[in-house]
Amino acid sequence: MKADTARTGGTPAEAGLIVSPNWVTSRLDDLVNWSRANSLWPASFFPACCAIEFMATAAARFDLARFGMERLAYSPRQADVLICAGRVPFKLAPVLRRIWDQMPQPKWAISVGACASTGGIFDTYAMVQGIDTIIPVDVYVPGCPPRPEGIIYGIMLLQKKIKGETFLDPTLRVEHLPDEKGMFLPPAVVDEVSEPFGNSVHQTRSA
Amino acid sequence: MNGASPNPSVASLRAQFGAAIGRSFVSCGDTIVVVARERSLEILRWLQETPSERYDFLTDLTAVEYRDRERPLEVVYQLWSLPRKVLLRVKVELPKDQPLEVESVVGVWRAADWLEREVYDLFGISFRGHPDLRRILMWETYAEGHPLRKDFPLRGRFSRAEQTRQALAIDPEANYSLEELSIADANQALPADVRGRLERQGRPGGVA
Numbered sequence: 001m002k003a004d005t006a007r008t009g010g011t012p013a014e015a016g017l018i019v020s021p022n023w024v025t026s027r028l029d030d031l032v033n034w035s036r037a038n039s040l041w042p043a044s045f046f047p048a049c050c051a052i053e054f055m056a057t058a059a060a061r062f063d064l065a066r067f068g069m070e071r072l073a074y075s076p077r078q079a080d081v082l083i084c085a086g087r088v089p090f091k092l093a094p095v096l097r098r099i100w101d102q103m104p105q106p107k108w109a110i111s112v113g114a115c116a117s118t119g120g121i122f123d124t125y126a127m128v129q130g131i132d133t134i135i136p137v138d139v140y141v142p143g144c145p146p147r148p149e150g151i152i153y154g155i156m157l158l159q160k161k162i163k164g165e166t167f168l169d170p171t172l173r174v175e176h177l178p179d180e181k182g183m184f185l186p187p188a189v190v191d192e193v194s195e196p197f198g199n200s201v202h203q204t205r206s207a
Numbered sequence: 208m209n210g211a212s213p214n215p216s217v218a219s220l221r222a223q224f225g226a227a228i229g230r231s232f233v234s235c236g237d238t239i240v241v242v243a244r245e246r247s248l249e250i251l252r253w254l255q256e257t258p259s260e261r262y263d264f265l266t267d268l269t270a271v272e273y274r275d276r277e278r279p280l281e282v283v284y285q286l287w288s289l290p291r292k293v294l295l296r297v298k299v300e301l302p303k304d305q306p307l308e309v310e311s312v313v314g315v316w317r318a319a320d321w322l323e324r325e326v327y328d329l330f331g332i333s334f335r336g337h338p339d340l341r342r343i344l345m346w347e348t349y350a351e352g353h354p355l356r357k358d359f360p361l362r363g364r365f366s367r368a369e370q371t372r373q374a375l376a377i378d379p380e381a382n383y384s385l386e387e388l389s390i391a392d393a394n395q396a397l398p399a400d401v402r403g404r405l406e407r408q409g410r411p412g413g414v415a
Contacts, residue, residue, distance in 0.1 A: 090374035091346050097375055125354050125363030125370075126345075133371050182375045187368030194367035 021168060029166045036080070036106065037159040038068040043079030045099060048086025050113035050145040057148040067155055076102040081158065082135070085145075087115035088128040097178070100135040105173045108138045108162070110154055113145050119194070120144065129194035133185055136176050214238035214295050216260055224250055229300075239296045241281075247299045248310035248336075251284060254295070255315050262286035262295060265316035268323060270330045272357050282309050282332060301332065311337040329355040346377050 058064045073079035076099045114120035117140045119129035141154035178184050217231045229241035242250045254262045267285040279300040286295045311334035312319045323334045324343040331353035351364045
């Protein structure tokens with residue numbers, strides 16, 4: 001959000017806009033963003049237990065349909081937002097990457113829970129240390145697992161973000177493809193975000 | 208419970224195989240018997256086939272490595288007799304200064320197929336005579352070794368960046384062999400009447 005504000009705050013050239021915003025474009029943005037934000041179709045990527053909380057979120061009591069998300073897209077080709085709820089092992093990383101690549105623009109990603117966001121307690125050989133090393137993520141929902149209220153808050157944050165977008169910004173719809181080495185982020189960045197933190201620094205290591 | 212009476216199968220084993228049967232003891236009410244690696248297949252087959260034993264159900268097949276580096280690795284067979292409702296745990300010790308090899312028991316219990324692949328994947332113990340000894344949990348191009356060994360670092364041997372790079376290079380479809388995906392192969396495993404019905408419908412299953 002901070003970066004977006006900075007981008008739209010400067011001059012049009014500084015902000016990377018092709019046309020300066022005016023009454024017509026901002027009305028159009030409002031209309032497009034309103035429709036996008038209120039009919040988000042989630043692609044469900046549910047490798048673990050946070051998915052149970054998402055099921056509760058989608059069920060009658062918390063009722064995700066209030067946010068236009070009643071239609072879970074089980075094909076990534078029909079989805080707008082990838083919701084990754086649960087720990088992602090390395091073996092599943094190419095699958096997640098492929099699902100993300102199959103989703104058409106515009107698309108967003110929500111990382112639900114500690115494990116999807118950071119690897120959580122699974123600071124091991126088998127686990128991706130945060131799905132943002134695999135795909136770009138818009139909203140992180142903390143919790144282990146997050147309550148349905150937390151997931152709904154994450155979705156509302158994403159809606160807020162979508163409502164702040166403008167179609168004049170060419171950087172928004174850029175596909176972030178893996179580079180020629182197959183990496184989505186530079187190796188140094190992956191190593192840095194995968195650093196252990198909190199209690200996991202003090203864990204017993206076998207070697 | 209350590210003083211509980213041992214499973215009578217141990218006495219039968221000693222009578223049958225003599226020196227090939229090592230120490231045996233009772234732990235938490237379960238009888239554990241260590242057998243010689245050279246004759247393990249013969250002994251396990253005898254336990255499965257002999258009418259007075261009938262250990263016809265392989266509950267689990269796994270391995271243990273102890274923190275004490277001098278102690279050998281152990282392959283553990285958890286046996287259960289469905290008709291007699293008796294439990295027996297058989298162990299085979301694999302000293303670390305020799306190749307980690309043991310005879311496969313897939314020919315005795317089909318359930319051992321994936322269990323032995325798992326032990327191979329995570330401990331690096333190879334099973335002689337296994338029809339398809341490949342990694343099962345880690346992907347096939349996994350290059351860091353066998354994760355459940357005590358000398359394996361918790362976070363793996365490579366940097367996180369290298370692990371991520373290698374993971375993104377996996378072909379998700381390569382985790383299955385052609386045999387696992389082939390309809391023609393499944394056709395052979397079907398019951399004869401189902402196979403005949405498919406053939407009468409012009410679906411021979413012989414898809415190349």
